Amino acid sequence: MQSADLQLDWLRAFVAVVDAGSLTAAAPHVHRSQSALSMQLKKLEDAIGRPVLTRGPRHLELTVTGIELLGPARRMLELHTEALAILHGPEIAGRINLGVPDDYAASYLTPVLRSFATRHAGVEITLVCEQSTSLIPKVTRGELDLALISRDRPQRGTLLFREPLVWVGAAQHEAWRRNPLPVAIYESGSRARRDALAALTAQRRTHRVVYNSASLAGQLAAVESGLAVAALTRCSVPPGLQILGAKHELPALPSMEVAVLRSKASQRMPAVDAMHEQMLRTLRKAGD
Template identity: 70%
Template sequence: MDSSDLQLDWLRAFVSVVDAGTLTAAAPLVHRSQSALSMQLKKLEQAVGAPVLTRDARHVALTATGRQLLPHARRILEAHAEAQQALRGPSVTGRVTLGVPDDYAVAYLAPVLRTFAARHPGVEISLICEQSTALLPRLHRAEIDLALVSRDRPGRGTLLFREPLVWVGAAAYEAWRREPLPVAVYEAGSRARKDALAALAMQRRAYRLVYNSSSLAGQIAAVESGLAVAVLTRCSVPPHLVQLDARHGLPSLPELEVAVVRSRASARSTAANAMEEQFTRTLAR
């Protein structure tokens, strides 16, 4: 094999890190350890003859060579997926309606949809972005076929991974120093809201609710303005906000169980079956 050949595993590692934003987030998407992923990137850069990424603990950025390589890498991986699909037999067709919260959409949906579209180009996808508390009733009413949600109870759907909850604040305002603690919360019934308030109650920390919103953008705006601290999924924290912990006087938080859940009405849908399989293949850890 020529030393300059670009192996699929190296290209898949490269694209996954670009899409996920960090090696930590990308590793489970390709079912590799961080060290294995780092080694694949190193081999790719040796084959290319130049760095393709600059990276640190918080984020990655494309180099000029990486920007040039990325569209080619995507096309190669898509062509490979299409070849695999062609060899499997008749293609899947139909329509699937998918639900996902904003924070999971940003962090996890892109690699799922990109691979799914390459494998099943005959499937039409409709996407609904709402919080889990809104998606679960819509599943029950068969308004959507499947959804990526935070579990509201054990055993619901197929568990894919656990997502940490973290406190966040804006360094310029240090809202976490105020008494009582000003808190921005998600909608009533939200697991993140319940867990945050339960943790504060257990710590016996005085707090007041100053902002309610079911929107991720709304939560981030409340923090950026110095209005409050908030609890977000770790995958959705913008790099300019501070992740807070015991050093800031705040209690630890549990992890959310993230699952893919199907509606009963979608049981015979081959498109929904294929989408559920793709979620599991891409995100299950």
């Protein structure tokens, strides 16, 4: 190693890029431009004398040195956070009841929880994974403090971003060639179900619902077995399935408005305030 000094800003930039998957995605989290973030990484690599990240086919990938550094870097940042908490006030504690649909959990909630845990290790989180049709009334009743939801109507919660809906199928089965079109669909009352069926009706595509489920895993099983095609959020499509479109004679689908919804009962709860702020900071897209 060429230098014994590893500045916290360099390590913070490194961890942020690893967690976000790219310089572009990481920049807002550390309140720096992409070019400034790139410069921080270069200074870190110059100090170490070896690269910590390489550009892969889809995103940045850790080198062997990067893998070795990641754990100690996280611990150093956690200790820094603890030191600031000691100097500037007590650590936030408490419990949060948080809801998220299955299809958003891995792609969107994971970076939120990772960043939150680094800053607020004393908060206990109870996670409920259900579809938005179930989560929304639970937030309204105060059974959940916060939920990441697909909006069922305009102005519900605080808009974070828009998630495309796409048709998916298994290439080896070509269920999209059948007439009527067999469809696996979300539960009654869901916005995704309503939009998908409306698009097929508007196209005058003959179809029949062969599988109803609020479970993402169940819909994926129906598609993978060749039973049907499905309309899913793009973030939930696994690599083995094919995204379908106009060349498969399927209509375009609208995007889902993804929002964070907070219960009235959770107002003035510091732990929930912190989680709400973390969700906005991590997930909100410019222009929405």
